[in-house]
Amino acid sequence: MRSEFAFGYRNTILWVIIILSAITLGLGLSQYYYTRQLNRIVLQQQNNYYFIHSLNDLGQNLSEAESGQRGYLITGERAYLQPYKSALPAINSDLKKLLSSQIGTQYKPQLTNINKLVNEKIQEMDSTISAYQSKGFESAAAIVNTDSGKDLMTSIRSGINSVSSQEIHEASTQIAMVKRHAQLIALMAPFAVAINLLMILQIILLASRAIRRQKIIEGYREQFVTVAAHQLRTPATAVKQYLHLLIDGFYGKLSKEQQNIVELVAASNERGIDVANSLLSVTRVDSGEISLKEEVTNLNELLLDVIEHYSDAIKEKKNQTVVLNMNKRPLLAKVDPFYMKMVFENLIDNASKYSSKGKKIYVSLKPKDNYIYFSVRDQGIGVKKKDIPLLFRKFVRLDSAFKLNTEGSGLGLYLVKQLVSLHGGKISVDSTQDKGSTFTVKLKQETA
Amino acid sequence: LKKVLIVEDDAMLRNVYEIIVAREGYVVEVARDGSEGLRKLGSFQPDLVLLDMLMPIKSGLQFLKEAKMKLHYPKTSVLILSNLSASDTVNEALRLGAKEHFIKSNLLPKDLVEAVKKYL
Numbered sequence: 001m002r003s004e005f006a007f008g009y010r011n012t013i014l015w016v017i018i019i020l021s022a023i024t025l026g027l028g029l030s031q032y033y034y035t036r037q038l039n040r041i042v043l044q045q046q047n048n049y050y051f052i053h054s055l056n057d058l059g060q061n062l063s064e065a066e067s068g069q070r071g072y073l074i075t076g077e078r079a080y081l082q083p084y085k086s087a088l089p090a091i092n093s094d095l096k097k098l099l100s101s102q103i104g105t106q107y108k109p110q111l112t113n114i115n116k117l118v119n120e121k122i123q124e125m126d127s128t129i130s131a132y133q134s135k136g137f138e139s140a141a142a143i144v145n146t147d148s149g150k151d152l153m154t155s156i157r158s159g160i161n162s163v164s165s166q167e168i169h170e171a172s173t174q175i176a177m178v179k180r181h182a183q184l185i186a187l188m189a190p191f192a193v194a195i196n197l198l199m200i201l202q203i204i205l206l207a208s209r210a211i212r213r214q215k216i217i218e219g220y221r222e223q224f225v226t227v228a229a230h231q232l233r234t235p236a237t238a239v240k241q242y243l244h245l246l247i248d249g250f251y252g253k254l255s256k257e258q259q260n261i262v263e264l265v266a267a268s269n270e271r272g273i274d275v276a277n278s279l280l281s282v283t284r285v286d287s288g289e290i291s292l293k294e295e296v297t298n299l300n301e302l303l304l305d306v307i308e309h310y311s312d313a314i315k316e317k318k319n320q321t322v323v324l325n326m327n328k329r330p331l332l333a334k335v336d337p338f339y340m341k342m343v344f345e346n347l348i349d350n351a352s353k354y355s356s357k358g359k360k361i362y363v364s365l366k367p368k369d370n371y372i373y374f375s376v377r378d379q380g381i382g383v384k385k386k387d388i389p390l391l392f393r394k395f396v397r398l399d400s401a402f403k404l405n406t407e408g409s410g411l412g413l414y415l416v417k418q419l420v421s422l423h424g425g426k427i428s429v430d431s432t433q434d435k436g437s438t439f440t441v442k443l444k445q446e447t448a
Numbered sequence: 449l450k451k452v453l454i455v456e457d458d459a460m461l462r463n464v465y466e467i468i469v470a471r472e473g474y475v476v477e478v479a480r481d482g483s484e485g486l487r488k489l490g491s492f493q494p495d496l497v498l499l500d501m502l503m504p505i506k507s508g509l510q511f512l513k514e515a516k517m518k519l520h521y522p523k524t525s526v527l528i529l530s531n532l533s534a535s536d537t538v539n540e541a542l543r544l545g546a547k548e549h550f551i552k553s554n555l556l557p558k559d560l561v562e563a564v565k566k567y568l
Binding site: 230233234235236237238239240241242244245248250273276277 | 458460461463464465467468471531552553555556557558
């Protein structure tokens with residue numbers, strides 16, 4: 001069946017969307033993971049850089065101290081002691097930094113060893129300087145000549161070099177990892193974009209299917225209403241003919257009671273026809289089937305036509321008087337006479353329906369600022385302020401309306417509003433409960 | 449005696465139109481659809497046709513198209529009885545030679561009598 005096929009297809013699309021969403025989610029999560037990894041490595045690289053930098057500093061500061069010491073020993077100039085003395089705290093701070101750093105914990109034995117050697121070296125330099133100062137050059141030279149200072153320096157340099165080269169190796173493997181992660185992320189991005197595009201496509205497909213389906217259902221519904229209304233109207237039309245044969249005395253004059261009953265039946269039948277007609281008109285309006293045949297029309301004539309047709313019936317049925325306020329000068333508007341007549345009829349009929357017996361109905365047709373205002377004012381039950389927006393909705397019948405009159409299908413005002421809109425006009429309502437309502441239709445005026 | 453052909457698919461309506469028109473003293477023949485209507489148009493040679501629009505087998509429009517009223521039956525008037533209001537179908541029917549259009553659900557017996565008398 002057609003509908004099952006449509007549902008099945010929609011389910012497939014739903015599954016595709018779910019799977020694609022899952023893939024996109026996975027891609028997003030792994031991108032997040034790899035980006036975090038990258039972040040971590042970059043931070044590590046920064047530490048790495050500081051660590052290697054401190055190692056270099058340590059070597060340089062030691063060299064500085066040594067050349068200061070040697071200079072002093074050779075020349076005896078105290079000025080050489082200055083770089084020596086300033087290098088010592090720098091060496092200490094370098095050592096502290098190295099030992100306390102995060103990376104330093106990985107090289108604890110080597111660093112401890114370097115620390116020990118550096119301290120020995122400093123001690124050696126210290127002792128040569130104090131020997132020079134107390135016992136003279138020969139005594140200091142004797143210590144230097146043992147080559148213990150030189151050996152210490154060589155061991156320290158090789159220690160520093162070994163830690164430094166290990167750390168540089170470590171850094172280069174990390175950089176290789178960064179490269180791999182970056183490549184992965186770069187690979188995932190276009191993939192994610194493609195899947196997202198695919199998903200958007202599927203969603204558009206799904207939405208368009210849903211809209212098309214909705215239209216088909218709407219079409220079936222309208223078709224159903226049309227057929228139902230038509231099928232109900234045809235027998236009612238036949239009933240109407242037969243009843244009027246009796247009412248018009250085709251079969252002899254009826255007694256007063258007979259006449260009454262037959263007229264009641266006819267009135268009831270007429271309501272059925274009215275509802276069917278409204279339903280058919282509303283369905284035509286809703287489905288966009290109505291194409292207006294607009295022509296420049298004399299609204300005065302059109303309105304007079306309607307009032308001639310209705311005022312007697314209204315007088316007879318509810319003893320209501322229609323009061324018309326209209327100038328002789330013809331007011332022209334571009335309308336479809338058939339449908340504009342329907343608007344006039346519906347509004348006047350409504351005014352009568354929702355007013356009690358003997359009331360007046362004021363109808364006016366006036367021009368103002370290139371617009372024509374057609375208005376119908378009644379002295380009827382009126383509408384509560386809060387209910388006014390509901391008035392023009394389909395099938396809405398307000399409680400207050402039911403109290404006075406149970407006739408009406410709740411279609412009339414909806415139809416009027418749609419027809420007025422189709423004509424490019426506007427309808428407004430002003431109402432006070434228990435005082436009455438005024439409906440005003442505003443149409444563009446045509447100049448002759 | 450003037451002759452009236454009623455072409456209408458709904459039995460109840462067909463029957464009541466027949467009663468109304470026959471009471472005025474016309475000779476009446478009925479047809480259930482456009483196809484039967486075309487046959488009786490030839491055999492019965494009516495002066496007036498009351499024609500429904502929406503009918504099975506052949507619609508009112510098809511009846512008018514095939515009958516070529518203006519050419520073959522210039523003296524026969526056709527009145528459209530339909531619930532279609534001011535539609536393209538009705539306009540097409542008027543173009544094909546129908547004289548006037550009446551909305552069935554608005555029509556009272558006396559209106560029908562008046563309309564028939566107007567064209568006979």
